[in-house]
Amino acid sequence: MASNKMSHPADETPQNDQIEADDDDKEEGDAAVDISEEKGLLPKEGNEKNTSQKKDMSIGPFSVEPFNPSSMNDGIFGKFMDPMMSQLEAKIAENTAILDKINLEMEEDREKRRKANLTRHIPGPLKENGQELKDVMRQLERLIIYDDYKHVDEDDFEEEEQVRAKRRKLDENSEVAVLSHSIAAYVSLLQPKHLNHIADKMIQDTTLWLSRLFRFKDSQAHLHEEERDGLISICKLVLYKKYPKYSEDGYEALYSKPPVIYMSEAATPQLKNNICKGLGLPKSCISLVSFMQGKGAKQKISCKELEKLIAEDLSSGKTPLLMIGFAGTPLVGHVDNLDKMKELCKKHGMWLHVEGNHLATLSMFSVPTDVQPASFGNSMTLRLGLWLGLPAIPYVTLYKTADKELAALAGLSIINLQYKLTCLPLWVCLQNMGHQGVVDKMKFCLDLAKLMYKKMEKNPNLKHISKPKVIKKKEDVLGIGDLISRAMSALLVFEISSPSVVFRYTGPTYNPDATKNYEKDVPEVAPYAPNGTQKDDIAVTTATDEEENDDEKNHTPSTDYLDSLNIWMVETMRRECSSICLEAVNIDKEGMCVRFAPFETAQVYGTTKEDMEEWGDVFERQIGILNATVEHRVSFQELVEAQDSLKLVNLPGWAGLGCIQYIPDNWLDKLEDLPEQGVYEINEVNYDLVKRLKANDTAFSTGKTQAGLICVRFGLITEDTDMEELVGLVYTTGKEIEESHKYIEKMADIVKLGIEAANKDLEKENEEKLMQEGILRKVPLVGSVMSWFSPSPKDVGIKGRTFNLSSGKVASTEETYKYHMQIQENIPENESSIRKVGPLKCNLKTPKRRTSSTGSNASSGTVPTLVNGLHSENNVSGNSSVRSDGVTGTIAAKPGTVTDTEQTPAQGTDN
Numbered sequence: 001m002a003s004n005k006m007s008h009p010a011d012e013t014p015q016n017d018q019i020e021a022d023d024d025d026k027e028e029g030d031a032a033v034d035i036s037e038e039k040g041l042l043p044k045e046g047n048e049k050n051t052s053q054k055k056d057m058s059i060g061p062f063s064v065e066p067f068n069p070s071s072m073n074d075g076i077f078g079k080f081m082d083p084m085m086s087q088l089e090a091k092i093a094e095n096t097a098i099l100d101k102i103n104l105e106m107e108e109d110r111e112k113r114r115k116a117n118l119t120r121h122i123p124g125p126l127k128e129n130g131q132e133l134k135d136v137m138r139q140l141e142r143l144i145i146y147d148d149y150k151h152v153d154e155d156d157f158e159e160e161e162q163v164r165a166k167r168r169k170l171d172e173n174s175e176v177a178v179l180s181h182s183i184a185a186y187v188s189l190l191q192p193k194h195l196n197h198i199a200d201k202m203i204q205d206t207t208l209w210l211s212r213l214f215r216f217k218d219s220q221a222h223l224h225e226e227e228r229d230g231l232i233s234i235c236k237l238v239l240y241k242k243y244p245k246y247s248e249d250g251y252e253a254l255y256s257k258p259p260v261i262y263m264s265e266a267a268t269p270q271l272k273n274n275i276c277k278g279l280g281l282p283k284s285c286i287s288l289v290s291f292m293q294g295k296g297a298k299q300k301i302s303c304k305e306l307e308k309l310i311a312e313d314l315s316s317g318k319t320p321l322l323m324i325g326f327a328g329t330p331l332v333g334h335v336d337n338l339d340k341m342k343e344l345c346k347k348h349g350m351w352l353h354v355e356g357n358h359l360a361t362l363s364m365f366s367v368p369t370d371v372q373p374a375s376f377g378n379s380m381t382l383r384l385g386l387w388l389g390l391p392a393i394p395y396v397t398l399y400k401t402a403d404k405e406l407a408a409l410a411g412l413s414i415i416n417l418q419y420k421l422t423c424l425p426l427w428v429c430l431q432n433m434g435h436q437g438v439v440d441k442m443k444f445c446l447d448l449a450k451l452m453y454k455k456m457e458k459n460p461n462l463k464h465i466s467k468p469k470v471i472k473k474k475e476d477v478l479g480i481g482d483l484i485s486r487a488m489s490a491l492l493v494f495e496i497s498s499p500s501v502v503f504r505y506t507g508p509t510y511n512p513d514a515t516k517n518y519e520k521d522v523p524e525v526a527p528y529a530p531n532g533t534q535k536d537d538i539a540v541t542t543a544t545d546e547e548e549n550d551d552e553k554n555h556t557p558s559t560d561y562l563d564s565l566n567i568w569m570v571e572t573m574r575r576e577c578s579s580i581c582l583e584a585v586n587i588d589k590e591g592m593c594v595r596f597a598p599f600e601t602a603q604v605y606g607t608t609k610e611d612m613e614e615w616g617d618v619f620e621r622q623i624g625i626l627n628a629t630v631e632h633r634v635s636f637q638e639l640v641e642a643q644d645s646l647k648l649v650n651l652p653g654w655a656g657l658g659c660i661q662y663i664p665d666n667w668l669d670k671l672e673d674l675p676e677q678g679v680y681e682i683n684e685v686n687y688d689l690v691k692r693l694k695a696n697d698t699a700f701s702t703g704k705t706q707a708g709l710i711c712v713r714f715g716l717i718t719e720d721t722d723m724e725e726l727v728g729l730v731y732t733t734g735k736e737i738e739e740s741h742k743y744i745e746k747m748a749d750i751v752k753l754g755i756e757a758a759n760k761d762l763e764k765e766n767e768e769k770l771m772q773e774g775i776l777r778k779v780p781l782v783g784s785v786m787s788w789f790s791p792s793p794k795d796v797g798i799k800g801r802t803f804n805l806s807s808g809k810v811a812s813t814e815e816t817y818k819y820h821m822q823i824q825e826n827i828p829e830n831e832s833s834i835r836k837v838g839p840l841k842c843n844l845k846t847p848k849r850r851t852s853s854t855g856s857n858a859s860s861g862t863v864p865t866l867v868n869g870l871h872s873e874n875n876v877s878g879n880s881s882v883r884s885d886g887v888t889g890t891i892a893a894k895p896g897t898v899t900d901t902e903q904t905p906a907q908g909t910d911n
Contacts, residue, residue: 150765180425199420230397237410266329328356338373368609389603445598455616466502519543563592566653657714662734
């Protein structure tokens, strides 16, 4: 800078000074820019741009530089501008981060809604990644443990409200079966070649073992999940044999000679439907064969009828295809004549297929004689899972055929490797049990059936359906040879108790001594009457639909009523002894019966012989309740019919003593054309009647007729129930309710009249007061002045009124305020309602012909009550009187006492 000053002339000094000053300002500006760049306030590119602009604008002596904050003093900028810019930058960065976060959340929410819209058809438990394994297993555990469990949130689950299911205790063989199913699932993961080798080995072993165990040699095994799949496949096999073109032409090959499949009438309707559905055949291809006639042959097929049907079908151009025989019919358990059926099938070229629980006895050391021919049939279906108590074991159908191609075409040969492994659990369990284990299982079921037969054989009120009595005819012995042949035949014939126990409760057996009080106007029959006519022949008749009322008169329970009693028996016994499974079945020409099939249920329910002993005790007690109910039913109906306000109601399906309806007096003559008001009042009275009776005994319940009227249902009773006292309780309670309803209606009218009378009296007194005081006293200003000169008397005023609910009279309150107490009016004795103290039977009317219930042992101090399967009575003191609700009372009836107006010398009079 100094060298430049020295070289220029003096006249140029001011200009040079200006240039130097500009250079100094540039240096200071550059320095400020450098400082700003170091602090990060300005970008370098912007700084260079500003510097170039500055250089451009500084050309010439008169250039003006723009304002640049960097040229300010460093101390001022550092104190004020730097912190402000830093805070601004931090705020901007924070706000930017918030906006980015909001944008990200919105994007995620948008993606979530889009995904939910795309997966809205997916059930909740399967959405996204599913549920945790512990939650799934906990839900599965609760489904197994509790009955009717419904999934709820963990916070809302309450274990006390759940009902635990009764689970079967697994034995060793059942545990092995469960383990084998898991192993089969693991084995299915092996290589196909290795898996095929294992499956073939198991199928061959299982087929051999089953054919030897059940004496069905040279047979093949077909395993299937559904019980009827094996029979349908057998039918297809026979169709392919009988109709060679069936595989190509289908139903057209059957059109000219339609096939016919024969089965017994004892077959279930589902069997017929399943065959027609599985084969695609019309129901006309199924021919039902009737039963044998005569005693001892309830549901056995009639071979004569079968042969007749076959001949008719052949003559009409049909083709007899297959015969289904039963070694134990589905309900009763009777065995068909399999030997004769096999001969007919062989004669006409038919296939014989055998089913039934009696096939299980083929595995025993000694086979029953009537079951032995089953081993000579063409096929049979085994229910090993039920017989052996093995869970999830498939059904097995054994069949005999030499044509493997047709068997494969009919679906009897297993091709799928995965399906072949279904025999693995059976393969393992058979080896674990052995022959002795199988025989023990079968023998145990037979022993249970034998025990039940023993418990029932001495009961005369039961009809044995599954074990008919065989009448043996006495034949003369022709000689020693005949005697020896008979002895040999007896040794060769081996019979066992039927494994299906079916019986029906038919009511008490009546004899002249027990039923003499129940007979209705039955004439005496002399001992010397012709044809040996007896009194029972007149008193007891057979029940028919047209003579149902006559049956009641002859003390014969109707079929519908007996059906209801048998259903009640099943429900009660299953509740009392849950380990023994009984079921109600409908048998043709018999009605509802009780069935116990140990081969089907004993292993599943874990039935033991100790359970059967306990069942026998409970069964005897319930039979006693049924007998008492049936015996007292006629006397109950007679007592009810004798009362004007009680009406018998026939309620189908009710197994109790009966049903009655209380009719108020004002509606007795209008029952045929009952208006809505009558229906309402009758229902109201009967509803209150059941409610009050139920407080004493829960066996009373509410019923409803077809006309919509409420009635009182009586449960079953015990032997010591006093029928007159029971009906008297209902009648007396009904009368009290009727009177209370009438009293409420009467009281409403009395109150209304009392209010009107009180208003009239008050108006009259108000007028009298006005006449005594004068009209001037009512004038506002004059009245006060007049009262000051001449005060009104104190005794003049309006008196209140009281209403006596007992007498219905309106009285003045003058004495009440005078004596400061309420004075009760005396009620004459003839106007008061005083209830008689004594037995409730005294309130009943005497029937036209009284009956004495046998076994009525109610004594004084005991109020008999209805029971719902259990004995129940309320003990009270001997001198207790009847309460207002008609629940307790003193009973003076004695066993066998007749309370008729005509006294019986042998029985005495009623106390």
